[in-house]
Amino acid sequence: MSGALITAYRSFNKILKHLPVEGSLPEMLLRVIELTETTFNDRQTSILLFDKNKKKFMPFTNKNRNKTCRERFMINPAKIHFENVCSKKKIIISEHITTSNEYREYYSLKTINDLNSCYGLPIISSRNNVLGIIYSHCSQNSMLSDDEYELLEMAATVCSIAIENNIKQQELNHFASYDYLTNIWNRRAFYRHINKAIKNIKLKNEYIALYYIDINNFKNINDQYGHRFGDRVLRKYASKLQKFTNDKTGVARLGGDEFIIYSEVHTQIEANIKKMAILSELNHIEIDDIIVTASIGTYYIHASNIKDVNIDCMINHADMSMYKKKHLFHL
Incomplete structure (x- = not known):
């Protein structure tokens, strides 16, 4: 294992240790993005979260850092089929994003970020449900190295823990404030x-x-x-x-x-x-x-x-x- 990966492992562990204290999902996900990008600075990272109500993937944005997150975002969620992600549950490859018509609206980002391909992993819950996708964007049409793939797997795991923790916290807050039978305030x-x-x-x-x-x-x-x-x-x-x-x-x-x-x-x-x-x-x-x-x-x-x-x-x-x-x- 490379020194960069060992450092990344330690940093991811620090994120998980702070999770029960800080608890803010946007901040946790932003730290995952920043850590992943710091480890391999020639790539950029973006996250899509699955919205159960809308039944589609939505780009993660942090309100305090909206511009930064939006520029990282390179995938059109309308083109991602949830059923395909659920059935494969493995790496998702989207190459040639600056020449394929389905990414036409993102062409301008090539000039800004010089990105040309991306690779994603589904974020899987402890119950084997798809919670989202984490993407790594690259300027070259090159496959992920073993270290990069392992880093993306680590990032997806930490995202899964953070998202599930957030869901549980929301459920606890709801039960603490709402009547179980009528679903109005207690x-x-x-x-x-x-x-x-x-x-x-x-x-x-x-x-x-x-x-x-x-x-x-x-x-x-x-x-x-x-x-x-x-x-x-x-x-x-x-x-x-x-x-x-x-x-x-x-x-x-x-x-x-x-x-x-x-x-x-x-x-x-x-x-x-x-x-x-x-x-x-x-x-x-x-x-x-x-x-x-x-x-x-x-x-x-x-x-x-x-x-x-x-x-x-x-x-x-x-x-x-x-x-x-x-x-x-x-x-």
Whole structure:
């Protein structure tokens, strides 16, 4: 093994050691690119990431270094067939990129970077799924040397670990903030976001409005129609309430059949209009010919009246308002 590869191995290990601390995928991938290029300075490196939602490969760009990453990018992702990459899972060769028509839009980059061919390896996950492709670009139509190929394999492995770590971290963050059944905020996330909203209205001299929603006779619904039907009701209500979310309004499930909404509003009139809109959305929900209703309680507070903020106290006020409405419902 050459001295350059030994140095590269050590550098890649340093990247992996910092992964749990730094954790930023763009920074990790950029360090892989820079390390690969430093080891063999006659080549340039680019990375394509597979977007599961769009079902295609997208060029990796770092927002802070967008220009640099874009100039490294030499492959047209529209020309890469995911099925072919998945089936081969081996080196991908794209030669003569400055004379082939499919790379016509990249011809100008030859003048900038003097690149003429490229070789890529799929970035494979621990479950053998394709996460992306890492490319090495060269000015000559020459195959990769053994050292260069090994370096590219190392880089692909480190990319795979970084990408999978990022996916797991996103999943953990989601589970920590979102209700597992309804996929809206849980109590912890609600408290975090309403604290930010309270700080915001203090700057703007506005109101915070709380809307506490409770499904009427939910226990009876569960007992009579079963918990699966009850879960469908909860998901239906969550999807209805989620329509109100925006940068000034947040929705959460506090637990059981209890939901809460906060909203930043200019006036109490605006808060009442929003309340009526919520009531209108929840007024008549029908699932399998069964009508389900809900009660809503409200609490408004102006920025000037918020001293030492007690969110639990605010929620309790809205809760008590809701129970008054529920009592009228049963009369």
